[in-house]
Amino acid sequence: MLAWSGMRGVVTLAAAQSLPVDFPYRSQLVLIAFVVALVTLVVQGGTLPLLIRVLGIRGTDEEAARRELSLLIAELQEAAIGQVLDNPELRRRDGGRFDAEVLEEVRERFGRPLPGSSGGAAPDPRTAQRPELVQLLAEAQQDALDEARSLGAYDSGTIARAQKLLDAGSLRRGGL
Incomplete structure (x- = not known):
């Protein structure tokens, strides 16, 4: 569950944006990193409650x-x-x-x-x-x-x- 609820591409996006401005294909790499972060946020974030139920994880009673x-x-x-x-x-x-x-x-x-x-x-x-x-x-x-x-x-x-x-x-x- 911890891996599933991780940072979801934030590090990839930060790394892509830290590339020099004259780096070849920089804008495409930033776009790809943004799409990866967005997809993992939606897919993993959206399925996190289901994963918690499937794993039977409960909070403190x-x-x-x-x-x-x-x-x-x-x-x-x-x-x-x-x-x-x-x-x-x-x-x-x-x-x-x-x-x-x-x-x-x-x-x-x-x-x-x-x-x-x-x-x-x-x-x-x-x-x-x-x-x-x-x-x-x-x-x-x-x-x-x-x-x-x-x-x-x-x-x-x-x-x-x-x-x-x-x-x-x-x-x-x-x-x-």
């Missing part, structure tokens, strides 16, 4: 791309929840355990941006746990995305969009 992205995001979230929230050995960076209420809150709200903590007096210790837990989930999602990328399970465009979503989510969560 946006609905299918959205479904694939949704499937990948759901897979990443499941992997993150399985690796982090469902892990009985889950510990904070300091070795302590996460509060059960924080685990449930993050489990319910995971995938949506969590609200930032309001400034004030002494912060609730559970509030300090949320960003740490969400960071662990984000890391697990990134690991799952890297694995999907290495397996070739998804289209590269879908992987790139999922990476953008993960990056945007980590930037939003950075202000927790």
